[in-house]
Amino acid sequence: MARDMAHSGELSEREREVLEAVIHSYVATAEPAGSRTLSRRFGLGISPATIRNTMSDLEEKGFLFHPHTSAGRIPTDKAYRTYVDSLMRVDPLSGEDQRRLQEEILGGGSAIETILRRAAQSLGVLTQELGVALGPRLDRATLRQVELVRVSSDRLLMVLTLSGGAVRTIFVEVPGIIADEALVGVTIVLNERLAGLTLDQVRTSLVTRLRDVTTTPEAAELLNIFVQEGDQVFARAATEPLDTVVLGQPSLLADQPEFASGERLRQLIALTETRQQLATLLESRSGGPGISITIGNEHGDPRFEPFTVVTAEYHVGSLSGVIGVIGPTRRPYDKVIALVDHTSRLVSDLLC
Secondary structure, three states: OOOOOOOHHHOOHHHHHHHHHHHHHHHHHOOOEOHHHHHHHHOOOOOHHHHHHHHHHHHHOOOEEOOOOOOOEEEOHHHHHHHHHHHOOOOOOOHHHHHHHHHHHHOOOOOHHHHHHHHHHHHHHHHOOEEEEEOOOOOOOEEEEEEEEEEEOOEEEEEEEEHHHOEEEEEEEOOOOOOHHHHHHHHHHHHHHHOOOEHHHHHHHHHHHHOOOOOOHHHHHHHHHHHHHHHHHHHHHHHOOOOOEEEOOHHHHHOOHHHOOHHHHHHHHHHHHOHHHHHHHHHOOOOOOOEEEEEHHHHOOHHHOOEEEEEEEEEEOOEEEEEEEEEEOOOOHHHHHHHHHHHHHHHHHHHO
C-alpha cells in the first residue's frame, strides 16, 4: 500500500498521537471524542487541557471537525488518509479469521462465479460492510472447449468453457435449421482450430484459422457465419467482465450508525442498484499491486462520498479482478485492510 507522508508532515509528534487517539475513539464508539475521554482511555501522558488545545490545532489544519451538538471532535477524510498512510499498523489476520474465510469461500464449489460470490459475502460478514467483487475481463482467458447447442430453428447457443472454470454463453443467429451432422462437424472444427488460444487470439485470428477448412456445404454455411461475425461474437465474450459486479449483503452496512438516517440509507440503496457505476468504479481500481483505498470525497463523485472503498486485485492465471468492501469512512481500517488483503490472496490461490 503506497504511503503519502505529505499530510503527516504537517503534524508534530503530539498531534499525531492525539489524532490517532481521536480516530480510535470515534471508530470504536461512533461518538465525537472529547479531551477527557481521550485522557482517560489512551494514557497520552498530557492533561485534558493540552489535549483540547492540540485538538483545536488539528481542527485548524483540517484533520478534525467540531459537530455543533457536541464538545467532542470527529476525524475528517484528510485525517483518515493520514492515519491510513502513516499512522496505522496492520497486523496479520488471526488464524481463526483465516480458517473461517477459507471454510466459507470453499463451501459452495470451485467455479469463479461461486468463489467470488462467497468471498464477497464472507468479507461483508467479517467487516460488517458491503462485500464487492468484480469478475475478471476474459480477453486473456484460454478457451478450453466450444459447444454448440440448438435452442430454436434460427438460433444456436455457443457455450465457451474457459480457463479457471469460467463459462460464457453467446447466442448466434442462423438462417434456418442446421442439420445435426453439420452442427457436430462445426463443433469439432471450432475445437480443433481454437481450443488452447486466448479469447483475444481467437478474435483476432478467427478468419485465418477457419479459412481453409474443408467440410460439407451445410457445415460450410455455418462456419461462414463464424467467419463473418466471429470477431463481434468473441469480442463480447472477451471484454465483458464475468458476471460484472458481485455484492454481499447490503443489510450489514445498513446496520452501521452512519446509515441510520433516511438520506444515507437511500444513498446506500441507490449504490447497490447502480451495478454499472459500481463496475466502472471497481474497474478503475484494477492494474495496480497491493491495497487500494479511496476515502469519502477522494472519489470525486458525490454518490460515493459517504463511503470508503478498500479493494485488492486477485489473479486467475493471467487474468485479474477486484475484490473488497464498501463501508463508511468510520471503520477499523487495520482490520478491514488485513481481511481484504488476505481474501484477495486466498481467492487467487483457490482459482490458480
